[in-house]
Amino acid sequence: MSFNRTEVRWRERLRHPLWLLCALLALVPTADAQITIRITRSSESAQPVAVVPFAGSADLPVDLADIVAADLERSGVFKPMPVTEMPDRPSEFSAIKFEDWRRLNMDSLVIGSIATTAPDRYEISFRVVNVIQGNQIAGYRMPATAANLRHTAHRIADVVFEQLTGKKGAFATRIAYVTVDRDNGVKRYRLLVADIDGANARTLLESPQPIMSPDWAPDGERIAYVSFENRNSAIYVQDVPTGNRQVVASGEGINSSPAFSPDGRRLAMTLSRDGNPEIYVRDLDSGQLQRLTADPAIDTEASWSPDGRRLAFTSDRGGGPQIYLMDYPSGQVRRVTFDKGSYNARPRFAPDGDMLALVHQNDGGYRIAVLGLKDDSFRILSNSKLDESPSFAPNGQMILYATDGVLGTELAAVSVNGRVRQRLAVPYGEVREPAWGPFRE
Amino acid sequence: MKAMHKFGFGVLLLAGLVALAGCGSSAKKTTGAVVEDRSISRDEMNDIDGQRATTQGIRDADAAGTTMLDGESDGSLSVRTIYFEYDSSNIREEYRRVVEAHANALASRPSQVITLEGHADERGSREYNLALGERRAQAVRRQMVLLGAAAGQIRVVSFGEERPANDGSNEEAYALNRRVEIKY
Numbered sequence: 282m283s284f285n286r287t288e289v290r291w292r293e294r295l296r297h298p299l300w301l302l303c304a305l306l307a308l309v310p311t312a313d314a315q316i317t318i319r320i321t322r323s324s325e326s327a328q329p330v331a332v333v334p335f336a337g338s339a340d341l342p343v344d345l346a347d348i349v350a351a352d353l354e355r356s357g358v359f360k361p362m363p364v365t366e367m368p369d370r371p372s373e374f375s376a377i378k379f380e381d382w383r384r385l386n387m388d389s390l391v392i393g394s395i396a397t398t399a400p401d402r403y404e405i406s407f408r409v410v411n412v413i414q415g416n417q418i419a420g421y422r423m424p425a426t427a428a429n430l431r432h433t434a435h436r437i438a439d440v441v442f443e444q445l446t447g448k449k450g451a452f453a454t455r456i457a458y459v460t461v462d463r464d465n466g467v468k469r470y471r472l473l474v475a476d477i478d479g480a481n482a483r484t485l486l487e488s489p490q491p492i493m494s495p496d497w498a499p500d501g502e503r504i505a506y507v508s509f510e511n512r513n514s515a516i517y518v519q520d521v522p523t524g525n526r527q528v529v530a531s532g533e534g535i536n537s538s539p540a541f542s543p544d545g546r547r548l549a550m551t552l553s554r555d556g557n558p559e560i561y562v563r564d565l566d567s568g569q570l571q572r573l574t575a576d577p578a579i580d581t582e583a584s585w586s587p588d589g590r591r592l593a594f595t596s597d598r599g600g601g602p603q604i605y606l607m608d609y610p611s612g613q614v615r616r617v618t619f620d621k622g623s624y625n626a627r628p629r630f631a632p633d634g635d636m637l638a639l640v641h642q643n644d645g646g647y648r649i650a651v652l653g654l655k656d657d658s659f660r661i662l663s664n665s666k667l668d669e670s671p672s673f674a675p676n677g678q679m680i681l682y683a684t685d686g687v688l689g690t691e692l693a694a695v696s697v698n699g700r701v702r703q704r705l706a707v708p709y710g711e712v713r714e715p716a717w718g719p720f721r722e
Numbered sequence: 723m724k725a726m727h728k729f730g731f732g733v734l735l736l737a738g739l740v741a742l743a744g745c746g747s748s749a750k751k752t753t754g755a756v757v758e759d760r761s762i763s764r765d766e767m768n769d770i771d772g773q774r775a776t777t778q779g780i781r782d783a784d785a786a787g788t789t790m791l792d793g794e795s796d797g798s799l800s801v802r803t804i805y806f807e808y809d810s811s812n813i814r815e816e817y818r819r820v821v822e823a824h825a826n827a828l829a830s831r832p833s834q835v836i837t838l839e840g841h842a843d844e845r846g847s848r849e850y851n852l853a854l855g856e857r858r859a860q861a862v863r864r865q866m867v868l869l870g871a872a873a874g875q876i877r878v879v880s881f882g883e884e885r886p887a888n889d890g891s892n893e894e895a896y897a898l899n900r901r902v903e904i905k906y
Contacts, residue, residue, distance in 0.1 A: 491881065491884035491885060493848055493849075493852075493882075493884060494848070494849060509881065509884065512879065513879050514852065514880070533877075533878075534856065534878065534880075535852055535853060535856050535880055537849050537852050537853075538849045551849065551853070553853075553856055558853040558856065579850065579853040579854070579857065581849050581850055581852075581853050582847065582849045582850060595847070595849075595850055601809075602846070602847075602850055624846060626846060626847040626850045627847035627848075627849065627850065640846065640847045642846070647845060647846055647847075666891075667844065667845065667891065669846070669847050669848065670847070670848065685891065689889075714848070
C-alpha cells in the first residue's frame, strides 16, 4: 500500500456526506459516555491540603477550586480538606489566619481569585502557601476563557502538584479509550477522548466493528488506532481537532499495534503482510516501510523508549510470550523477562525509560506489573483476573489499565508505587484500551 | 451438534431474508455512524437472530452453497467452526475430516474463495491475541492447502478476542471463543 493511494482514498472520503457527519460528531460532547472515577485505595501518607474556593468564582459555570482539589485527591498524594471544614476562606495572602489552619494540622493552602476582564474572559490569580512556615511558595496569574476554564483548573492543579511534590503534574492531560455498548443486541464501538477527570468526553470514531489499540502522537494532536470497519484490521491516524484521518496500513493479514515514535514522525506497527506477524516502522513523511523483526514466532506490541533508540515488544520466539528489547535501528534483540512466569506481554516504556509496564500472568490471572530495566526489579500492581492494556501517565506517576468490572471491562489506575488505586467506569457498557495522552502545552 | 448447525443454518437463512427485506429502510443503522457501512454484514444478521456462534450468512444461501451441503454425505462440510485448546493452534483430531471436506470442496471448485476468521479468548493482551487468532486461521489454511485447496482460494482474517462468540468470562465461553470460522 502506498501513500498515494491513501491520499486518493482520503479525497474520496472528503466527498462523502457521512464524512462530514463524522467531522461534526467529533465536535459534539457525548455526556452519556462520560467516565466517573472512584478512588478505591488512598495513600496512608496523603498530605493535607486546603484548596480554598476562589474569590469571584460564584457566578462561573465551573468550580475551579473543586476541580483542583479533586485532581489532587485522585493523585493519591494529597488529602484535600472539605470546604465545609475550612475555618475561613481567604483569597489574599494577607487575610490568612495561620494559627487557625495550623491548629487543624493543615500543611498547605491554595488560595486565589478570578477577575472578569471581558465577556467570557477571565484572569485567575492563585498562590500556593506553606502553612507551617507561613510563607508563599508560588504565585501565578493565568488568563482563561469561558471555554477553557476546566482546562485552566487542571493546569492550576499541575502547578500546585509540582510546587508541593517537585514532580510534574499530569492533570491537564487527556485520555483516549474505547467503549462498547449494545443497541438491540448489536454492538457499537466508540473511540473517545476525554479530560483526565472524565469530563469533555468526545467521540472520535463510532463503528459497528471493533476498534482497538489507540496510541497518541507525542504532539497530542493525532491518535493512531486499529479499526475493523472494512472487515479486517487496519491502522488509521486521525487528527484529533479536525477528525480527518488517513489509512496507514490496510494490507492482507494483521495490521495492528501502532506506536508513535517519540519525535512523532514514525509509526511502529505489527503487520503480517509477509505471512507472519512482524514489527515494522513506517516513516510518516516519506511512507517508507522498514521491517524490524524476522522470526517465525509472533512479534508484536512494540513500544518506543523515550529516546527513540530502543523498542520493547512481545514475542513468543522462546515458546511463550515474553518481553524483548531491540536496539533501534541496529535491530539487535535481547530478552528482558527471565524467571517472571510463563506469560509477559504488551510492554509500555515509562516516561523515564528505566521501567516497563506489562501484562503478567500470575495465579491464573492476568495482572499489570512493572519491570525495572536497570535492576530487574519486578512488582505486580493490580489484583483482578483480566487486567490489560497498561498506559503510563506522562509524568510516570500512575498507570492506567483495563480491568474486569461489574458490567464488563472498566478502567482502573494505580500509582507506580502501588499505594493508590482508582476505578473509572462508564454508566453503561464497557470501557477498555485506555491510552494516556502526552503533556499539553 | 450437527443438528444444531443445520437448525442454525435455517434460522439464519430466515434472518438473512428478514435483514434483506429491511435493507431498504435500514437507514437508521447508519444515522450518526461515523463508519460508512451500507451493507448489512453477516455478523449483524447473526446478531439480529442472536445466533452468533453459528457462522453462516446470507451469501451462503445461493444455490451453489446448498448443492455443496447436500453433496457431502457425513455432514463435515456443514461444520463451519473449528475450536482450539488454550494458547494452541493445533487442529484437533476431531476436526481433521472437517478440514479435509472443505479442502476437497475447494479443490473441486477452483473459483470458490473462502475466508478463515481466526479468534481467541479474552485472556491476555489484545494485540497478542490478534496474532494468535491469525496463527489458528493460518494453521487451518495450511492444512487445506496440503489437502488440495489452492492458497489463493483462502483468505485469512483475524479478529483476535474482539468478536467473541460468547460474551461470558468463564471456561465454557473461552472454549467457544477459541475458534476459526470458515466463511463461504
